[in-house]
Amino acid sequence: MSTADTPDAQAWFDRWVDTYDGDRRVLIPCFDAFYGTAAEAAALDRSGPVRVLDLGAGTGLLASVLAQALPEAELVLLDEAPAMLERAAERLAPLGDRVTTVVADLRDPLPDGPFDVVASALAIHHLDDDGKSDLYRRAAEVLAPGGVLINAEQVAGPTPQLDVQFKARWREHCRALGASDDTLAAADARMAIDLPASVPDQLAMLDRAGLVDVACLFQSWRFAVIAGWKAT
Numbered sequence: 001m002s003t004a005d006t007p008d009a010q011a012w013f014d015r016w017v018d019t020y021d022g023d024r025r026v027l028i029p030c031f032d033a034f035y036g037t038a039a040e041a042a043a044l045d046r047s048g049p050v051r052v053l054d055l056g057a058g059t060g061l062l063a064s065v066l067a068q069a070l071p072e073a074e075l076v077l078l079d080e081a082p083a084m085l086e087r088a089a090e091r092l093a094p095l096g097d098r099v100t101t102v103v104a105d106l107r108d109p110l111p112d113g114p115f116d117v118v119a120s121a122l123a124i125h126h127l128d129d130d131g132k133s134d135l136y137r138r139a140a141e142v143l144a145p146g147g148v149l150i151n152a153e154q155v156a157g158p159t160p161q162l163d164v165q166f167k168a169r170w171r172e173h174c175r176a177l178g179a180s181d182d183t184l185a186a187a188d189a190r191m192a193i194d195l196p197a198s199v200p201d202q203l204a205m206l207d208r209a210g211l212v213d214v215a216c217l218f219q220s221w222r223f224a225v226i227a228g229w230k231a232t
């Protein structure tokens with residue numbers, strides 16, 4: 001099921017806006033390394049007033065980490081869920097007019113580039129594989145030469161056996177961090193619409209989008225950070 005097929009697709013994530021941020025550190029057991037690697041990749045050989053596009057920005061968690069790594073950045077946050085984006089605008093209010101929010105679907109035309117960084121966290125797995133490939137291609141198009149596309153993502157195992165392990169390790173690690181039955185049940189409900197792809201499959205998609213130096217920069221079971229650069 002894709003978000004477009006849900007009865008109330010626009011508000012799918014908005015229903016979790018009040019609990020979303022509080023759950024993150026138990027539901028992403030490798031939280032610091034995961035978001036930290038994305039920020040490191042964004043700021044690699046880059047500083048000053050760069051332009052950043054965050055795809056599926058939600059409440060602005062990734063955007064706030066990117067803003068710390070690139071303190072002069074202009075940030076465009078795109079998401080289909082208006083209440084999530086309102087929370088992001090509150091979170092990033094100290095950045096003033098350097099932050100813009102756009103309510104849109106990831107399948108819609110992207111905001112005009114060029115962007116130095118196009119980043120996303122835990123959102124692109126809501127698209128099917130054709131949608132992912134198409135988004136990576138369109139994201140590569142709006143990148144400036146030398147720009148980087150980063151996806152900090154929930155991924156499928158590369159084999160059915162490993163996929164079972166990815167899910168089992170996640171549940172065990174969340175439990176070890178104190179995740180309650182309610183928290184895991186809400187996460188399971190959110191993940192009912194997920195269509196994750198494996199790291200090798202997504203690296204191939206970044207390759208086909210014409211990016212170079214395509215690599216997986218971090219992985220801990222079902223959490224991975226993949227990236228590729230636009231040639232200069």
Ligand SMILES: C[S@@+](CC[C@H](N)C(=O)[O-])C[C@H]1O[C@@H](n2cnc3c(N)ncnc32)[C@H](O)[C@@H]1O
Nearest residue numbers: 013056057058061079080081105106121123126
């Ligand atoms: C798990 S949240 C991640 C939010 C944020 N990037 C973070 O790291 O916390 C996924 C976000 O992707 C958005 N999303 C999912 N499918 C989308 C689509 N097709 N178009 C636009 N946004 C989408 C949801 O509304 C939600 O805010």
